[in-house]
Amino acid sequence: MTRVVSIYLPDLATDRIRRADPAIPPEQAIAVIARSGSKRWVAAADAAAMKAGLRVGMPAAKAQALFRGLTMVDADPVADAAALERIALWALGIYSPIVAVDGTDGLVLDTEGADHLQGGEELMLTGVANRFRSTGLTARVAIADTWGAAHACARAITRETVIVPRGEIVRAVEKLPLALLRLPPKVVDDLRVLGFRTIGELANTARAPLAMRFGPELGRRIDQMFGRTSEPIEPVRSPEWIEVTRQFAEPIGAAETINRYVGRLVIELVAKLQRKGLGVRRTDLIVEKVDGTRQAIRAGTAKPARDVAWLTKLFKDRTEKIEPGFGIERLTLVAVVSEALEEEQRSSSLVEEEEDDVTPLIDILGNRGNKVYRLAPVASDVPERSVQRIAAAAEPTNETWLHDWKRPVRLLHNPDIVEVMALMPDHPPAWFSWRGKRRRVKCADGPERVFGEWWVRTSEVEAVRDYFVVEDDAGERFWLYRSGDGVDGGTNSHKWFIHGIFA
Structure with missing residues (x-):
């Protein structure tokens, strides 16, 4: 069953203005002013302006009198639409092969089969909200079985995310206001005059009288919301992308036929890529069915690729997930992410040279939803900052770890606090208690002093840690540290933590 994500951007106009001018202070209130002839009114306002009492539709003169320090910017619908289009293309490259613009303030994504790549629906939605927030965009994200239900829930919630369980559309939307049904404002106003207030009230009313008065659009929107009628998502496309x-x-549906045509499309796509000197990193196969619905399969590679056999295999390994339904009428293969790729000279030796290329394994694991990466050194004495994740096939970095003391093979994501008995300031623990078990220290080495990085955080100007390698009676070795120098309370709390485990 299809799952649809709706991303609502309530402050798109003001967020765009802030992103275009980083010099605007975060606390500065912004209002976007629309005009028609001599009439001027508030078309959008950010959180600071709304908190001061501004409302959308308020006359501009009244808004200016209400808030003297208000920054007023003329509305630019063309720039807003262009920004939304760019966001849609960005989201398509990250989250799903099927992404479309939803009105003037949102996006809609078909994420069926793509959520596992993000760790499941909950982690996916949280990640979407966090990523948008980190880029300076306010977002409300909802997922449901249909476009209409996800659209309505995203605009009804006050928190960042909501998940409508499969088959629970009626319970989720029946009490929502009519304005979220995506009907023309005039129709919504007329329905309110007739006494309708919620989507549930309208859905439970006889259809024929309403259709005679308001036309078929009302019934179509209700059926789309509850999944009785399909609503295809027409994905955005960039003119720069290469596609075949x-x-x-006659519609096709047999697995062998699908694979045969996928192979032919890969050959055509590779030929186009070769003419432009490009290799593909991310490729989408869009399957369009006779009932108007779409299904998509995404394949990625760790390095730019033009190998017909390998790209064909990546798709054939996953075409069993295609549900042809009543038949497939079109297949489209799109190179969403491509990079320059030069021809390589192969050795003419009769003896084949051994290659230790693990890229194929990385591709297979990555397309199964596994996160494949490498760890690389970072120039930092603070242990948790001395490592970073890089792409699995990235070029080797020039950084190296330069430590006089050995580091543990396992570093805890967050150091665990432990109970310790130790003489201050330089003695190792005599024993420590971790996760309910007391361990007597048999031998220890240290301390290794690590200073804070004042250029990263001002609170670390005087902060220090004293690390000890300790071994218990069972022969297990741990990496413990005292937060502080053991003398001056200004260097930190003097509490003890376990930060790593040795092999």
């Missing part, structure tokens, strides 16, 4: 398409006079 195969239209079928």
Whole structure:
């Protein structure tokens, strides 16, 4: 069953203005002013302006009198639409092969089969909200079985995310206001005059009288919301992308036929890439069915690729997930992410040289939803900052770890606080208690003093840690540290933590 994500951007206009001018202070209130002839009114306002009492639709003169320090910017719908289009293309490259603009303030994504790549629906939605927030965009994210339900829930919630369980659309939307049904404002106003207030009230009313008065649009929107009628998502496309398409006079559905045509499309795509000197990193296969619905499969590679056999295999390994339904009428293969790729000279020796290329394994694991990465050194004495994740096939970095003391093979994500008995300031623990078990220290080495990085955080100007390598009676070795120098309370709390475990 299809799952649809709706991303609502309530402050798109003001967020765009802030992103375009980073000099605007975060506390500065902004209002976007629209005009028609001599009439001027508030078309959008950020959180600071709304908190001061501004409302959308308020006359501009009244808004200015209400808030003297208000920054007023003329509305620019064209720039807002262009920004939304750019956001849609960005989201398509990250989250799903099927992304479309939803009105003037949101996006809609078909994430069926793509959520596992993000760790499941909950982690995916949280990640979407966090990523948008980190880029300076306010977002409300909802997932449901249909576009209409996800659209309505995203605009009804006050928190960042909401998940509508499969088959629970009625319970989720029946009490929501009519304005979220995506009907023309005039129709919504007329329905309110007739006494309708919620989507549930309208859905439980006889259809024929409403259709005679308001036309078929009302019934169509209700059926789309509850999944009785399909609502295809027309994905955005960039003119810079390379794509190939195969239209079928007679719908296809057999797995062998699908694989055969996918192989032909890969050959065509690779030929186009070769003419431009490019290799593909991310490729989408869009499957369009006779009932108007779409399904997509995404394949990624760790390095730019133009190998027909390998790209064909990546898709054939996953085409069993395609549900042809009543038949497939079109297949489209799109190179979403491509990079320059030069031809390589192969050895002419009769003896084949051994290659230790693990890229194929990385590709297989990555397309199964596994996060494959490498760890690389970072120039930092603070242990948790001395390592970073890089792409699995990235070029080797020039950084190296330069430590006089050995580091543990396992570093805890967050150091665990432990109970310790130790003489201050330089003695190792005599025993420590971790996760309910007391361990007597048999031998120890240290301390290794690590100073804070004042250029990263001002609170670390005087902060220090004293690390000890300790071994218990069972022969297990741990990496413990005291937060502080053991003398001056200004260097930190003098509490003890376990930070790593040795092999």
